[in-house]
Amino acid sequence: MVEYKFTEYFLSGVLRKRPYLKKEWCIFTIQNYIRDKSLDYNRHKLWAAIPELNGKFLRVITLDDMRIIHNAFPDRGFKP
Numbered sequence: 001m002v003e004y005k006f007t008e009y010f011l012s013g014v015l016r017k018r019p020y021l022k023k024e025w026c027i028f029t030i031q032n033y034i035r036d037k038s039l040d041y042n043r044h045k046l047w048a049a050i051p052e053l054n055g056k057f058l059r060v061i062t063l064d065d066m067r068i069i070h071n072a073f074p075d076r077g078f079k080p
Helices: 008-017 023-032
Strands: 035-039 043-049 055-063 066-075
Touching: 008 035, 008 066, 023 043, 023 055
Parallel strands: none
Antiparallel strands: 035 043, 043 055, 055 066
16 A cells, blocks of 8 residues: 655645645545646646546646655646
8 A cells, every 4th residue: 555645845835725625635636647747856747636626627746756745736727
């Protein structure tokens, strides 16, 4: 079983700015993403539809290992 972790930035910044986000949604996105984009600075962008967000896509930014979650937010402009 994969253990997921969260950066201090996620825990103290992201969740403070977006208290409606759930860690479970981030993990779901990593496990069920429909698109993955590698970034130059050893990170990944992953997207998945979250039913609780009225079908909007959640964008999750992970570190290179795709197990440490750094950022997350609803991506209103994402087109599958």
